[in-house]
Amino acid sequence: MLEGKKILLGISGSIAAYKTAALTRLFVKAGAEVKVILTPSAKAFITPLTLSTLSKKPVYSSFTEGSQGEWINHVELGLWADYFVIAPLSASTLSKMAMGNSDNLLLASYLSARCKVIVAPAMDLDMYAHPATQNNLSIIKSYGNLIIPPNSGELASGLIGAGRMAEPEEIVDFISKQAQLGMSFKGKRVLITAGPTYEAIDPVRFIGNHSSGKMGFALAEVFANHGAEVVLVSGPTHLHLKHNLITVLNVKSAHDMHAAVIDNYQSADIILMAAAVADYTPSQVSAQKIKKKTSELSIELFQTKDILKELGSLKTEKQILIGFALETQDEEANAIKKLTEKNLDFIVLNSLNNEQTGFGFDTNQIQIIEKGGTITRFEKKLKHQVALDIVNKIKQMLHV
Numbered sequence: 001m002l003e004g005k006k007i008l009l010g011i012s013g014s015i016a017a018y019k020t021a022a023l024t025r026l027f028v029k030a031g032a033e034v035k036v037i038l039t040p041s042a043k044a045f046i047t048p049l050t051l052s053t054l055s056k057k058p059v060y061s062s063f064t065e066g067s068q069g070e071w072i073n074h075v076e077l078g079l080w081a082d083y084f085v086i087a088p089l090s091a092s093t094l095s096k097m098a099m100g101n102s103d104n105l106l107l108a109s110y111l112s113a114r115c116k117v118i119v120a121p122a123m124d125l126d127m128y129a130h131p132a133t134q135n136n137l138s139i140i141k142s143y144g145n146l147i148i149p150p151n152s153g154e155l156a157s158g159l160i161g162a163g164r165m166a167e168p169e170e171i172v173d174f175i176s177k178q179a180q181l182g183m184s185f186k187g188k189r190v191l192i193t194a195g196p197t198y199e200a201i202d203p204v205r206f207i208g209n210h211s212s213g214k215m216g217f218a219l220a221e222v223f224a225n226h227g228a229e230v231v232l233v234s235g236p237t238h239l240h241l242k243h244n245l246i247t248v249l250n251v252k253s254a255h256d257m258h259a260a261v262i263d264n265y266q267s268a269d270i271i272l273m274a275a276a277v278a279d280y281t282p283s284q285v286s287a288q289k290i291k292k293k294t295s296e297l298s299i300e301l302f303q304t305k306d307i308l309k310e311l312g313s314l315k316t317e318k319q320i321l322i323g324f325a326l327e328t329q330d331e332e333a334n335a336i337k338k339l340t341e342k343n344l345d346f347i348v349l350n351s352l353n354n355e356q357t358g359f360g361f362d363t364n365q366i367q368i369i370e371k372g373g374t375i376t377r378f379e380k381k382l383k384h385q386v387a388l389d390i391v392n393k394i395k396q397m398l399h400v
């Protein structure tokens with residue numbers, strides 16, 4: 001149900017916190033990995049030990065932990081999660097979320113999270129009904145957060161009405177349904193290339209480029225999170241990915257990348273060539289390190305195979321083929337030329353003329369140019385969000 005899903009469970013101070021022991025157990029039983037963050041006041045209602053035992057992971061509650069005062073990276077916690085579930089959500093944590101306050105680890109992680117945030121409020125009758133609370137719920141809803149409404153019943157105060165946190169089974173059910181909804185690429189196979197290629201000159205030197213691989217890796221993650229089975233052919237990068245739906249094939253040269261892509265393209269429904277493949281490779285690789293002898297040295301280069309062009313000629317009706325172009329001049333005209341020559345469904349155009357975009361940066365600014373000539377221009381965004389835009393464009397094309 002939640003197999004392989006990463007859930008960050010945020011617990012705020014409310015008597016309903018006692019239910020999070022059962023909730024953690026149910027998440028783990030459903031196949032999810034669970035990390036827990038407690039607000040300082042939540043610790044009065046449930047112990048970190050109970051939750052770390054049930055989740056089999058450390059539980060976090062402050063920005064620093066341990067005798068050495070080790071810093072807990074809230075950004076990493078926020079990025080790690082597929083779902084950030086805040087249950088119970090107290091009135092105080094809700095108001096801070098609405099206002100962007102980050103005075104504890106849960107709130108800082110909330111502000112850093114890029115995943116879906118789902119909250120289960122738990123409050124006393126009048127607190128829940130108060131216009132301030134209802135207003136704050138509308139505010140966080142407008143941020144895209146999902147709310148699992150509380151049930152009616154007897155509350156801790158003895159009053160009867162709406163305010164009881166949804167039961168753990170209801171919360172797990174809600175998130176499982178969300179996970180199903182998001183699986184628009186279930187059963188689809190996606191082949192992605194990423195990173196640079198290294199073309200050997202001799203045993204210690206190569207010709208490479210500045211591609212970091214970030215765009216291709218972000219695409220792989222977003223597709224896998226939508227249920228696709230992904231093969232990621234990656235040139236040398238410093239990036240790592242662990243996802244049960246992603247197989248990473250590490251290659252070095254354009255020749256190796258060509259071989260890995262050709263091995264995998266036939267079974268792929270969607271192919272995205274985000275790698276910066278070398279166009280030329282030394283015609284001969286010296287077996288020994290080249291010694292410094294002459295004042296000038298020429299290296300003869302041969303053209304590599306254009307992998308994308310080859311795929312364009314082999315492409316079937318059912319396959320979607322996407323290329324990337326990085327241009328410094330006549331950007332649109334050059335990208336359109338590649339789109340046609342390589343028989344692509346669309347091309348993603350990156351410009352090197354924008355600040356903080358392209359090689360090595362976390363942000364990118366793209367245009368998507370479709371076969372029919374339609375151009376969609378996007379704002380500068382984080383590469384993960386750019387990946388989402390690309391995936392959404394493919395969703396539209398496939399009507400999934």
Ligand code: CTP
Nearest residue numbers: 273275277278304305306307308323324325326
């Ligand atoms: N590409 C490829 N094989 C190559 C070179 C490029 O598959 N040997 C792919 C890239 O992964 C990218 C697209 O082709 O998706 C465009 O790459 P780019 O380097 O921008 O274009 P080139 O066709 O190499 O043209 P030029 O370098 O002259 O701009």
